[in-house]
Amino acid sequence: MKEISTRDAIVEAAISLFNQKGYHGTSIRDIAGLAKVNTANISYYFNGKQGLLEYCYMKFFESYLELLEQVFLQSCSPTEKLKKLVDCIITYQCKNPQLTRFILREVTIDSQVVREIMSTYYVKERYIFTQIFEKGIERKEFRKQSISYSIIQLKGLLSMPFIHSFYVTEVLHVFVNEDYFKRKYLEEIHRWIHDVVCLNEKELSIIP
Numbered sequence: 001m002k003e004i005s006t007r008d009a010i011v012e013a014a015i016s017l018f019n020q021k022g023y024h025g026t027s028i029r030d031i032a033g034l035a036k037v038n039t040a041n042i043s044y045y046f047n048g049k050q051g052l053l054e055y056c057y058m059k060f061f062e063s064y065l066e067l068l069e070q071v072f073l074q075s076c077s078p079t080e081k082l083k084k085l086v087d088c089i090i091t092y093q094c095k096n097p098q099l100t101r102f103i104l105r106e107v108t109i110d111s112q113v114v115r116e117i118m119s120t121y122y123v124k125e126r127y128i129f130t131q132i133f134e135k136g137i138e139r140k141e142f143r144k145q146s147i148s149y150s151i152i153q154l155k156g157l158l159s160m161p162f163i164h165s166f167y168v169t170e171v172l173h174v175f176v177n178e179d180y181f182k183r184k185y186l187e188e189i190h191r192w193i194h195d196v197v198c199l200n201e202k203e204l205s206i207i208p
Contacts, residue, residue, distance in 0.1 A: 006035075006037055006041055006045070007045050009035040009036065009037060010031060010032075010035045010037060010041060010042055010045060010046070010052070011052070011055065011056065011059070012035070013031050013032075013034035013035035014026070014031050014035075014052050014053075014056065015056060015098050015099050015102055016034065016098060017030050017031055017034060018053075018056070018102045019098050019101055019102050023049075023053060023106065026049075027049075028042055028048070028049055031049075031052070053106075053113070054113060056099065056102065056103065057103065057106075057113065057117060059099070060096070060099055060100070060103045061103075061117065061121040063092065064089070064092060064121070064125075065121055065124055065125065067088045067089070067092055068085060068088070068089070068124075068125060068128050069124075069128070070088075071084045071085045071088050072085070072128045072131070072132070077139070077141060078132050078133075078135045078136030078139060078141050078142065079136065079141050079142075079193065079197075079198055081132050082132050082133075082136070082193055082197070083190055083193060085128075085129075085132070086154075086158070086186065086189050086190070086193070087186055089158050090158065090182060090185060090186055090189070091182065093158070093162050093176075094176055094177065094181070094182045097162060097165065097176050097177055100162045101162050101163060101165050104159050104162055104163040105163055126151065129147075129151050129154065130147055130151070133147045133150055133151070133197075134147065136197070136198075140199065141198060141199065142197050142198060142199065143196075143197065143198070143199055150197065153192075153196070157188075157189050157192060158189075161174070161176050161181075161185065162176060
């Protein structure tokens with residue numbers, strides 16, 4: 001139990017400090033101080049700050065992809081599947097706002113680790129999104145439009161409140177950790193799916 005609690009304390013401290021000061025602005029001593037552990041513990045569990053960073057990536061993306069794959073394997077229409085996928089992602093990110101903000105911010109910076117993430121986790125994510133959009137177009141549930149641009153729009157909706165959480169909180173006075181935000185924001189994304197992605201009744205009536 002002691003090993004688990006020490007490890008978790010280090011990770012929580014690192015995520016908090018990486019958010020406040022950035023990865024490069026955070027020292028091993030800072031993390032150890034906030035976690036109330038010896039600096040040697042960080043070397044023991046993570047082999048240093050870089051190893052801790054890579055663990056944070058893995059912690060976020062392993063759980064994220066597992067959720068996506070669970071939804072993807074469900075038997076339902078492309079529209080319902082896309083909505084369930086959105087629900088799953090927003091719920092996960094709302095439960096982990098600090099980790100989400102840090103990870104989404106870090107993956108905008110070119111590095112070897114980020115390139116590996118792009119070629120593994122994000123390629124799997126793209127495959128899942130692409131399959132759903134292709135199936136929706138094939139079944140005449142979705143409009144025929146660029147799947148790549150649809151994914152760009154969807155990714156923007158899913159990430160904006162978290163990567164710009166300071167703006168969202170301080171300027172818009174919206175709090176991503178509240179259930180009200182999750183409920184209302186999911187309604188807005190579902191509306192986008194209905195109005196932008198899905199064919200409407202008029203369009204369906206003229207399809208041969």
